[in-house]
Amino acid sequence: MKKVSLVLVLVFGLVLVYVLTDFPKWGDPSSPASSHLSPYYIEHSLEDTSVPNVVTALLADYRGFDTMFETAVVFTAAMACFFLLRVLVCYRTRDERLYRHLESGVVLRITGPKRLPPGSSFRRVESPRARFDVVTSKVSRILVPFIQLFALYVVAHGHHSPGGGFQGGVILGAAYILYAIAHDLQTACDRYLERVMFTMLAGGVLLYAGTGAACMALGGNFLDYSVLAPVFQLSPVASRSFGILVVEIGVAMTVMSTMILLYNFLVSMGRCEEGL
Amino acid sequence: MFWQIDNFVLTLVIISAIAAIQIKDMLGAAIFFGIYSFMMCVLWAVMGAVDVAFTEASVGAGVSTVLFIAAVFRTTRRTKD
Numbered sequence: 301m302k303k304v305s306l307v308l309v310l311v312f313g314l315v316l317v318y319v320l321t322d323f324p325k326w327g328d329p330s331s332p333a334s335s336h337l338s339p340y341y342i343e344h345s346l347e348d349t350s351v352p353n354v355v356t357a358l359l360a361d362y363r364g365f366d367t368m369f370e371t372a373v374v375f376t377a378a379m380a381c382f383f384l385l386r387v388l389v390c391y392r393t394r395d396e397r398l399y400r401h402l403e404s405g406v407v408l409r410i411t412g413p414k415r416l417p418p419g420s421s422f423r424r425v426e427s428p429r430a431r432f433d434v435v436t437s438k439v440s441r442i443l444v445p446f447i448q449l450f451a452l453y454v455v456a457h458g459h460h461s462p463g464g465g466f467q468g469g470v471i472l473g474a475a476y477i478l479y480a481i482a483h484d485l486q487t488a489c490d491r492y493l494e495r496v497m498f499t500m501l502a503g504g505v506l507l508y509a510g511t512g513a514a515c516m517a518l519g520g521n522f523l524d525y526s527v528l529a530p531v532f533q534l535s536p537v538a539s540r541s542f543g544i545l546v547v548e549i550g551v552a553m554t555v556m557s558t559m560i561l562l563y564n565f566l567v568s569m570g571r572c573e574e575g576l
Numbered sequence: 577m578f579w580q581i582d583n584f585v586l587t588l589v590i591i592s593a594i595a596a597i598q599i600k601d602m603l604g605a606a607i608f609f610g611i612y613s614f615m616m617c618v619l620w621a622v623m624g625a626v627d628v629a630f631t632e633a634s635v636g637a638g639v640s641t642v643l644f645i646a647a648v649f650r651t652t653r654r655t656k657d
Contacts, residue, residue: 353627355627356627462626462627462629462630463627463630464627466631466635467630467631467634467635470631470634470635470638470639471634471638473639474634474638474639474642477639477642559639562643563639563642563643563646566643566646566647566650567646567649567650569650
């Protein structure tokens with residue numbers, strides 16, 4: 301079976317390489333792709349949308365439908381992961397709680413209804429195996445705000461430089477993952493509540509689609525941001541670049557919560573407790 | 577642009593792709609996928625597609641490597657075949 305599949309892969313690979321010779325040359329100015337459409341976008345995108353980054357202008361304005369349904373695909377993928385991976389009812393085998401003394405690392409096991417007061421130097425942990433390293437947790441605590449600041453810059457500066465909603469959202473999710481690895485998953489889940497993440501997951505798609513619907517309500521086409529000019533108090537061209545910023549924020553919200561939920565479900569077998 | 581850089585990075589892409597398939601250690605395969613993604617990112621940056629390179633660096637080399645490793649930790653580390 302392995303040999304048959306190897307032969308099949310080789311044959312189809314050769315067919316693909318043979319077909320490749322029919323393609324226009326890379327960067328050929330007379331090829332169909334670069335003779336009509338691309339020059340229009342390159343020459344007119346700045347005066348149409350006042351966005352210097354042509355890629356962002358294309359993705360969020362000229363082909364806004366495309367990006368909106370990409371966001372919807374991300375939303376659907378996150379929901380599919382939720383239904384496949386999440387364990388909805390977590391049965392506790394024994395009713396016991398673990399508390400770790402922060403200075404010495406000693407773990408106390410307390411059964412029954414007794415609880416330690418929250419102000420003491422004990423902290424609730426999920427498992428005695430979860431490590432606690434002062435250096436790692438403090439360094440990551442210092443690093444996380446800067447990563448998040450960079451991600452916000454990537455989202456907000458996506459018109460002028462490479463970046464945008466998808467990349468900024470992924471970096472925001474990566475900051476959460478760093479926090480969850482350096483501490484434990486329970487601490488991270490307490491900061492980023494699961495229901496808030498699901499609200500942001502749907503809210504991002506709704507913000508994108510709602511911007512399009514607002515354009516329709518003001519008498520324009522779907523995702524034609526120039527009719528939003530009276531709302532933003534801007535000129536029609538400037539309001540198109542501002543509309544792109546709004547939908548980028550929606551994309552970033554959806555992508556960030558997708559990354560966070562995926563990580564939570566994967567590392568904890570769908571229980572959202574006791575991660576990597 | 578610089579064809580030497582192109583060829584060098586392309587060779588690394590192919591080597592890491594083959595290594596990711598051939599290696600028996602799943603954790604090693606996840607790391608090789610990360611190297612593969614990062615080399616593709618360098619390739620796109622050389623070709624001038626900085627947006628695509630940015631996406632590849634954050635999604636491909638960053639988060640998906642973490643997700644691969646998380647999946648490996650929930651299964652056996654060595655492949656059976």
